[in-house]
Amino acid sequence: MPDPIQTVLVVDDEPHSVAAMRMALEDDFNVLEAANAEEAWRLMEDHWVQVLISDQRMPDKTGIELLTEVRDRWPETVRIIVTGYTETNDMIQAINDAGIYQFITKPWHPDQLLMAVRNATRLFSLARDHERITLEMRYLGNTASRKLEERRRIAQAGLGFDHVLRGPNSPLNATIGLARQYASFDVPVLITGEPGTGKTDMARAMHYGSLRADRPFFELNCAGLSDEVLAAELFGMKRGAVPGMAQTKVGLFQKADRGTLFLNGIDTLSDAMQIALLRIAQEGAFQPVGGHETLTTGVRLLTGSHCDLREKADDGVFRQDLYHALAVVELQVPPLRARGDDVAILAERFLHDIAQEHGKPVRGMAKPALDFLAGYDWPGNMPELRNEVTRMLILAQDMTLGPELISRHILQSGPKGATPVAGDVCRLEGTLKERVELMEMRILGETLTRLKWNKSKAATELGLSRVGLRAKLDRYGIEPHAAVSEED
Template identity: 65%
Template structure:
């Protein structure tokens, strides 16, 4: 890559002086010119300027007034003032107010001008190198005890694979076994699974089980995010690149340097962002918004996708080089409908977390409530389960949460239904079978949901359904609906 020339801003209200400075410097520098302070400010906002040569006496704001603003907004830029006057008071004011690096008097010699410019550019570079080295020294100064304490803290908070809850016979066990193997190899991993299946928790567990566990972990979900915002969040923005920005905005690639970055929703990237991320994935290079220089990053990329991208690659709808760079290893996370044995553990954990966060003590879920939760397909996966548990906690009056708190559409699913039976009411309405069988199937669901929600108070259930207690008991016996945990129903409530 060709080395870019340092940028210099030349400010003078005399056109011939401006042209003379540009002709002397343009072989060694990228020269920007302005005839007044306002035009110079606009150029500073739009460009990455290392050195400024500014005339002192100009219409409007003087050179000192302009360079004082530069010192406040762009303190890294080296400031040199050119004047035809040598009043001591002006020089002292300029040094104190604007932080002037050097004075040049008119008329100046071209060789002297070029030497001053090169020295100023070297000073800019040295200052930046010093800043970078200071940051590295502060980072390296952290002692071993601090690192060990961070690892202990991560372990206490359960950020490893112990945080991925599952039962002894869970389908997740095979996924976790693979993930443990991938964690010890510093390669990109693509995690594939429907929204809400826990891809972020799995990515975090991989990081805290890897050799980068004492380095930062950051995450971002790029689904539905505009390219401009996503570019700033990932790559950052240099000072002056954004309106109202006071300083450099670091991106996640800088924040996660030597650590791990999890990018979820990778399938939704636009072609432009795919190309930008390809440079990071293959070369470890990126360029912040508004910057004229490239940065390097040593970051491990973990990515999440809601669908398998191989079909997208085959159809030329996704860059194959990016896919293969990010999918050096792949993990497929099963949906919650395939993890019924995990639902009890997950629901109880989510309940205790929510109860602790909201200060409402509970003892757990009843067996009947767990049975109903296990019979639901959970198309929204863990997010839907978390919402349902929170709803139960909000309406609970007892320390043990029973099935009467569960949403009606979940209660209507038959406990212990056979595998492969479609619970969809729409499918029953439009499917095959006699009218009598289909009506009875729906009626059974309504009866079971009402009785469960009303804690099997048959008097209240009969009143709500517009039935007599005798008629309700007859339907219960006819459809074989049994109260969970009881062999027979009492004659009276």
């Protein structure tokens, strides 16, 4: 039975704009028209609308205002805005205020509009599937629940950029705003960022935000792989190409045909692998290891680099022609140290995921613990944060995890907003006496926090008397967190 035709509502006070959008969409969708927000609201009440497209500039109410109100009443409707504004700040504000799925800037092309609406209706269907699966899981037994959990995981992954965890004012919002636009265009994208910043999650979100969302997504980290292993993984291998190889191996370029392949760590590729990848990027052609026939692939290639690939290309370390073939557009994913407000959100999510995985009940993290985590630089980015949260969970004796569970080097960095000490003494300023006092103050704070403000234990560990410890605490004005009670 064919799927029912989906309904799209276009809102614009200019009749010729409405007519142009109708012409672009009417072959694929049931198109409703409104000249202002009031007419749009009435149509929303009378019809089941999957996608709402609104112009930003309208006389009675702006598009952002309309879409914000629609989100509150009909949150499942996917919202798109058409505007002449392209400033990043406007994009972030609109996304935060109205939960806008995508911006379409004027002048738009009919194919661009059609592609955006097709993606939006697919997102609507995935969200409905996810909702249905959630309800089903409440009533099914363990065997059925495991199968549905897999379907739910796929549905959640299909939600794309909504699956990338961040705060309302995160620096990542600007990157995601660009990624949403790039996702709809079937071109190679280079994603740069330090290891562990979430480049794979960004690539996966772009796949599920594209017209290839119903096709497979594969990813491979090239860093550390030899040319032989990498060639076999990417291009496949014919039976007998390697002694003991009993069967043909299918490579990722075949598996991901008409889907998306994300290759991370391409800055580590050898000259030979760069040439092989250039042929893929330019012609979509390759040969399996040990084979003589030329195969083709229609894969969309997304790549990731841990460093500035343009700089490596300028220095002659990376091929210029390959760089330009892979970097039609670029995305820069910020490191975790630049996302201070996101650390608490990520830590809480990691905690509950890990607790569920290991079957250990928790309530969450105390605010002082979150402040210490947010004050650290996280050179290892999200994997390091996840490891720290795992360690805290293992050591936890209470339902709420406190700062005393945090590793010493993180505690010595101080809570959010504190002057850094541990790990980089050279960053301190002032006289020698002032620097030593600051280090002493931080060590005192770290020791007492770790020992849950047991002053007897702290004095013994630091080689001080109780009186001497109290004098130093009074001198520096060090007091326990509100959530911690002092112990003798």
